[in-house]
Amino acid sequence: MKTDVSIGLLGLGTVGCGVVKLIRQHQEELVHQLGYEVKVKRILVRDIEKDRDIEIDPASITLNPDDILNDPEIDVVVEVMGGVNEARQYIIKALENKKHVVTANKDLIALYGPELQELAWKNQCDLLYEASVGGGIPIIRGLTDGLVSDRIQKVMGIVNGTTNFILTKMMDEGVSYEEALRDAQALGFAEADPTADVEGLDAARKMAILARLAFYTNVKLEDVEVGGITNLSSEDLHYGKTLGYTMKLIGVAECQDEQIEVCVQPTFVAQNHPLASVKNEFNAVYINGEAIGEAMFYGPGAGSMPTATAVVSDVVAAIKNMQLGVNGRNLRGPRFERKLMPLDQRYGQFYIRLHLKDQVGAFSKITSAFSALDISFKRILQTPDKRDELAEIIIVTHKVSLDRFQKVLLQLNEMPVVKEVNSYYLVEGEA
Amino acid sequence: MKTDVSIGLLGLGTVGCGVVKLIRQHQEELVHQLGYEVKVKRILVRDIEKDRDIEIDPASITLNPDDILNDPEIDVVVEVMGGVNEARQYIIKALENKKHVVTANKDLIALYGPELQELAWKNQCDLLYEASVGGGIPIIRGLTDGLVSDRIQKVMGIVNGTTNFILTKMMDEGVSYEEALRDAQALGFAEADPTADVEGLDAARKMAILARLAFYTNVKLEDVEVGGITNLSSEDLHYGKTLGYTMKLIGVAECQDEQIEVCVQPTFVAQNHPLASVKNEFNAVYINGEAIGEAMFYGPGAGSMPTATAVVSDVVAAIKNMQLGVNGRNLRGPRFERKLMPLDQRYGQFYIRLHLKDQVGAFSKITSAFSALDISFKRILQTPDKRDELAEIIIVTHKVSLDRFQKVLLQLNEMPVVKEVNSYYLVEGEA
Incomplete structure (x- = not known):
């Protein structure tokens, strides 16, 4: 009788080391949970000599992926190497060799999740990826098991720790984007090339994954509208704060009348909204369901040990399924075709900052433009500008359809009394 | 071939009606998830004539539990009738008749969960009770699946919506306990007899359930220390607010060196702690795990539809298990014997309010008592008292063992310079 389960690890970076540690420590x-010992039998690395903060038996390390993918003793392959093409090839081979796969790779799942899932089902293997969204937060299980009976209407999340750390610094300490980014890099919360994080691409991948699971539909990455945080000005953050908002990079996935929208945008969130108190590198996913109303899952969105928690919980699930002989049944769900929601059916509140020429009737001209499009104001803030012939105006609108908001933006840009439309952001919640 | 699954419902109150509605609406x-239609075949009620806000086929209603428990067509019995003895008898009979059981009954699970779980395993049936803690929040799955690979150190929660509603009113609007209770009753957040909620008993039952799952041990209800909110004074809430705290009824379950403590106490929570922003009838459970660090699950702790979400998600899980032939394997876990943690190994910060006689050296006498027991102060607030021969002192201590805190309380009560020790509360977080 078998007394242990062997896993093969593809990659031994931050998360890989966490997985090895967690399996040792727990x-x-x-053994209590599974009746089996869990053994990390083989580990694929790129560089054998690299210094790592854990002790590894040199005999278990290999440069050859086939030592794992072709080893009949290995039941579960854990992919924590990152990147897309190689990882995809290895996972395909693992599944074809009837090995269960656990991955933390959001880039891969966002791009090839549905294809790999099909392959896993065909081979009666598990493909699990809890760690791909929200690090250690069990948000994927929350959606697919905990809220399985509900009809999810909206998933809204802070799903990128790097940008949340930077924005927290900028809002709470008033530092510039550049300084906050340097701090994040120094503390290991941002990479040397932070593009994927600060441009919102990483968050977009995670939102695509969440939207697929929430709405049972095949959201493609290119369906996600993406905005980043690199152009935020400290003026806007200051004014937002004055108005009772905090700036967050918010991913929204919404489904209405079988149409969906998925976007990632810097957004002013009302201070009393549950997402406003999510600080630093933490993540949170806020869910609106027809029956549950609102729920939120909060926790560390990255990091070696938290992410390892999600990976090893998936390994446990795969092993339990092996014991029961029911692998390949997870995350199965109906697939609906859903169209993207057209702009005139999408609604949002907006913050907009602009400079008017200080002329008699200037303000009345812009308010007429808004009211002609039936856009009403929730808040107006006029501040004296250093350039004294100009007036700086901040407006927070009530809910407006996105097509009408785009129209008013166009009109404002063409009006002679408007010197410049400086910025506009989505607003979430009531400040 | 079977094309539907029949469930029997014990009880048609708030949650029962929600379950019927949810199954109809979704x-x-x-059908997409399961391939089966889910039919509510029979419903046990106490009063056939009662007005209900949903339409029910009169033929499906019965006063006789055996119409459900002995019906071979019924696969899953959903117990939402509440109460302990009858519910327990029916569930035992259902399990003995090889029916899977889903229950929302925290009183029953807190008292008889382990016994019923054993019976379920013996009969290869599922016994699922996600709805028993935190209403619609999938906290039980979060612990048993999502965080299965972690070693949970502490579970801290706001698990009673009634008291959280009352405390939110008292803190935010400054109303008295009596007035807040009346409001809660008028809005349906508190029952006519609110004892179980306001005395902390309901929260204690839920914490016993969570502690069992988190620490794999058989916590008994009498192991839980319980305090309620009926004696809170508006003075203390006012001073707490001044010091940066908000008052919450907090359940804590902690495990250290294989010893546990479980208690429910009114607690001052620092305003910046994630639990502080949980308002009104909402619930949240905050978890510390060795690997994940901190995570939180937030959502509606009660209500017809949210609770129905958890119930029907359990029904879906039971039916999926039926299809796979793996019922009776859920929530199985090792059982450790764990002792209760002795007072000298339990630590807490405390808020304490007392009146001193206004004598020279009075304050120095009490500080000596504290320092002799090695208890240091984090904050001190002295306020002039109306009774002008007295001084009112509020102290927030650093962490202190509970036995030493009890000693200092005894000494203070016996000191001639101390007129009265008015109140003391646990403090959580750094204000």
Whole structure:
């Protein structure tokens, strides 16, 4: 009789080391849970000599992926190497060799999740990826099991720790984007090339994954509208704060009348909204369901050990399924065709900042433009500008359809009394 | 071939009506998920004539539990009738008749959960009770699946919506306990007899359930220390607010060195703590795990439809298990014997309010008592008292063992310079 389960690890970076540590530290609990010992039999690395903060038996390390993918003793392959093409090839081979796969790779799942899922089902294997969204937060299980009976209407999340750390610094300490980014890099919360994080691409991948699971539909990455945080000005953050908002990079996935929208945008969130108190590198996913109303899952969105928690919980699930002989049944769900929601059916509140020429009737001209499009104001803030012939105006609108908001933006840009439309952001919640 | 699954409902109150509604409204999704139609075949009620806000086929209603428990067509019994003895008898009979059971009954699970779980395993049936804690929040799955690979150190929660509603009113609007209770009753957030809620008993039951799952041990209800909110004074809430705290009824379950403590106490929570922003009838459970660090699950802790979400998600899980032939494997876990943690190994910060006689050296006498027991102060607030021969002192201590805190309380009560120790509360977080 088998007394242990062997896993193969593809990658031994931050998360890989966490997985090895967690399996060692919690071996007693794993044996209690599973009746089996969980052994990391083989680890694929790029560089054998690299210094790592854990001790690894040199015999278990390999440069050859086939030592894992072709080893009949290995039941579960854990992919924590990152990147897309190689990882995809290895996972395909693992599934074809009837190995269950656990991955933390959001880039890969966002791009090839549905294709890999099909392959997993065909081979009666598990493909699990809890760690791909929200690090250690069990948000994927929350959606697919915990809220399975509900009809999800909206998923709104802070799903990128790097940008949330930067924005927290900018809002709470008033530092510039550049300084906050340097701090994040120094503390290991941002990479040397932060593009994927600060441009919103990483968050977009995670939102695509969440939207697929929430709405049972095949959201493609290119369906996600993406905005980043690189152009935020400290003026806007200051004014937002004055108005009772905090700036967050918010991913929204919404489904209405079988149409969906998925976007990632810097957004002013009302201070009393549950997402406003999510600080630094933490993540949170806020869910609106027809029956549950609102719920939120909060926790560390990255980091070696938290992410390892999600990976190893998936490994446990795969092993339990092996014991029961029911692998390949997870995350199965109906697939609906859903169209993207057209702009005239999408609504949002907006913050807009602009400079008017200080002429008699200037303000009345812009308010007529708004009211002609039936856009009403919730808040107006006029501040004296240094350039004294100009007036700086901040407007927070009530809910407006996105097509009408785009129209008013066009009109404002063409009006002679408007010197410049400086910025506009989505607003969430009531400040 | 079977094309539907029949469930029997014990009880048709708030939650029962929600379950019927949810199954009707989401039938399409359920069929997609399961391949089966889910039919509520029979409903046990106490009063056939009672007005209900949903339409029910009179033929499906019965006063006789055996119409459900002995019906071979019924696969899943959903117990939402509440109460302990009858519900327990019916569930036992259902399990013995090889029916899977889903229950929302925290009183029953807190008292008889382990016994019923054993019976379910013996009969290869599922016994699921996600709705028993935190209403619609999938916290039980979060612990048993999502965080299965972690070693949970502490579970801290706001798990009673009634008291959280009352405390929110008292803190935010400054109203008295009596007035807040009346409001809660008028809005349906508190029952005519609110004892179980306001005395902390309901929260204690839920914490016992969570502690069992988190620490794999058989916590008994009598192991939970319980305090309620009926004696809170508006003075203390006012001073707490001044010091940066908000008052919450907090359940804590902690495990250290294989010893546990479980208690429910009114607690001052620092305003910047994630639990402080949980308002009104909402619930939240905050978890510390060795690997994940901190995570939180937030949502509606009660209500017809949210609770029905958790119930029907359990029904879906039971039916999926039926299809796979793996019922009776859920929530199985190792059981450790764990002792209760002795007072000298339990630590807490405390808020304490007392009146001193206004004598020279009085304050120095009490500070000596504290420092002799090695208890240091974090904050001190002295306020002039109306009774002008007295001084009112509020102290927030640093962490102190509970036995030493009890000693200092005894000494203070016996000191001639101390007129009265008015109140003391646990403090959580750094204000």
